[in-house]
Amino acid sequence: DAGVTQSPTHLIKTRGQQVTLRCSPKSGHDTVSWYQQALGQGPQFIFQYYEEEERQRGNFPDRFSGHQFPNYSSELNVNALLLGDSALYLCASSWRTTGGDQPQHFGDGTRLSIL
């Protein structure tokens, strides 16, 4: 039973470029959430996708966008990269219930470095 998988594991970009990160949820999960974790900080919630729609969004600018596919996998896109976007980007999946009372399962993340 594969867990949450993310690709790529590491990525180096320059300011102003665009990047796409990918996530495949754990088998049986239908909800995907994305987080940004700066060094020494806790993860910050970016947004959550369920049934191919963005359901919740944290305090992130429109440069951050996403998509969920019919097979529940998801992409995170970041445009016009800034130095401050350097972070570990984590994807988490869960089985959507009426109350969000299921634990989330996390992937190992994509380490994004902006030069």
Add this chain to the structure above:
Amino acid sequence: KQEVTQIPAALSVPEGENLVLNCSFTDSAIYNLQWFRQDPGKGLTSLLLIQSSQREQTSGRLNASLDKSSGRSTLYIAASQPGDSATYLCATISGGSYIPTFGRGTSLIVHP
């Protein structure tokens, strides 16, 4: 806006000690609280999930308690081992929004 604070930020102990990690939150209207473990450069592993109606959860040597009225949760680790060395994070999900808020974590080192 929910704020989650974890104390201490770092902890170094000899093997065998019993430990208490603290997590406090400002808004008591939470749906649940979850404790995670994060190894360096890795993702998060869920340890314990406590629903708002529960007072504690146990898994092996780990026990987490929740006191919503005082805005506190503690993670108790019994008989610590070097393999317990990691960063421990707590996160709350606020009622209604289901947006999780994480603390900065407690970095734990257990030396032999």
